[in-house]
Amino acid sequence: MQRFGTLSFGHYGPLGGGRQLTAGDSMLQAIDLAQGMDDLGVNGAYFRVHHFARQQSSPMPLLAAIAAKTQRIEMGTGVIDMRYENPLYLAEEAAAVDLISDGRLALGVSRGSPETVVRGYEAFGYTGSSDPRGADLAREHFDLFLRAIAGDGLAERDGSSPFGTGASGLQRIEPHSPGLRSRVWWGAGNRDSAEWAGRMGVNLMSSTLLTEADGTPFDLLQAQQIDAFRSAWREAGHAGEPRVSVSRSIFPLTTAEDHMYFGGRQDGDQIGVIDGMRSTFGKTYAAEPDVLVEQLKEDAAIAAADTLMLTIPSQLGVEFNLRVVESFAKHVAPSLGWESTLRSV
Template sequence: MRRFGTLSFGHHGPLGGGRTLTAQDNLLQAIDLAVAMDELGVDVAGVRVHHFARQHAAPMPILSAMAARTSRIHVGTGVIDMRYENPLYLAEEAAALDLIANGRLMLGISRGSPETVVRGYEHFGYRGDDERGADLAARNLDLFLRAIEGEGIAERDPHSPFGGGSGMQRIEPHSPSLRGNVWWGAGTRDTAVRTGERGMHLMSSTLLTEERGLAFGDLQAEQLAAYRDAWRDAGHAGTPQTSVSRSIFPITTQEDALLFGGAAGRDQVGVIDGLRSTFGRTYAAEPDRLIEQLRADRAVMECDTLLLTIPSQLGVEPNLRIVESFARHVAPALGWHAS
């Protein structure tokens, strides 16, 4: 594990006791947390993207604000649902964000996870033939990658008063580093292999749509290995990178024990999208015990980047304490060094 960071779902709404966390509160707090983590030397500040829900939905404004106020930390998504995206507009936005961030982008994209509505992407104006929209996401991905690679997309108008010319025009702005900052979220071994074949980095899902009686970390480690083999066999230049996500709460104070002491659990098996799936466990323990548990989690030890899923609705200070405790008491024992 070379890098670690956070992944925020961006939940907002009623907190109980007459208190409400507004969408504005949540966005501003996420920016403040990223600034504080940048000062700690944490590597990534990521946000989940969900539509039709009281969560983060439009990542580019918040990530641009994070990037503009920080200097080292990578900003990213986990993940943007490609069924909902205009691929050319996303190419423009992502390039602009990558330029603002000076290449500090970890752009996670995917077919997306189940939403709170039925085929919500159709209400955004996009339609596919596959029941889950996989064909739509695949088409959008193809065009998005072509655009960010600088391929000419539209024929120039020789009669245009704004330059004209002949040939094909690429999407602008163009960021040379963007293609190397694209990660694909994968929930299956087959998807991980395709990700390696296409030369994207791998963002392994918080659940895997398979169940073979193995620990979640072992299933995920097999996925990471299959991905790296596919990257190598495809002959891509550069180094393939992998990330996994975990809910991890170091308990160092009595308040930590009250908040998170009952959160620890085991891997779970359930059904999502009609598929029998394995869900990762939550870790909550004193640092020495956490280190022991995480060293036994093969995927954590074999990934390049570990993202902590944080309870963002608690606010900046509790989440910063989680991150700082992990950075100080746990991460160095797993191989991490502050940037």
């Protein structure tokens, strides 16, 4: 494990007891938490993106704010639903955030997860999908997005325009961030989509669930998915080594408050049906730090990945989550091979 960070679902709304967490609270707390993690030398702050829900839905302003207030931490998404996106506008926004952050954007995209509405992307104006889940639409948008961030010319120049150079040919979108293409990730929920990501030459975000359920433990299924991805990458002839992330719910129990919230949460893999498919969900790890170290060393997918994302209970606030992250950074992560970014400064 070379890197670790947090994956926030960004929930807001009623908290019980008359308390309310607003959308503004959620975003401002995300910025504060990212600043705190940057000071600790944690590697990344990543955000789920969901539409028609009380969660983060427009991540670029949030990521730009984090970029402006931090120095080292990677910020990103896990994942943007490409069914909803204008590919060229997303390419402009992503390039802008990547430039503001000096190349610290990790842009996770995919078909997206199950929604609170029926084919919500159609309300955004994206119709014509022949797939009941819109997978064809997502990949069509993704293809154009990749071309845009690669700097391909996409619109005919107007040689007579007073705002142009008089040149002919095709014009790329602006701004352009030359390294952004290498920092794009595809969120995969099964082996086929992981292999497709490898052939496309993008990094892999292995999902918090897999649409497979044959009795194989979740971590082994995920490790097999990662192996298939890397094999497809090599067979396609891409240069270098791709990055791979996995996410886990992990809580070091070091205080009475930790035990109160998560002491009874240790459980095994779960089997369920999501989006009409029988799926395997990963387990929650909650134990004293020395026990966690031994448990996580046995997790095949964590061993296979270079980046671990801790799913955090963002509704519990900055102070609580920063303490969870700091505890993991001090008492667990170093035993898994991690080194703080502060050591390289």
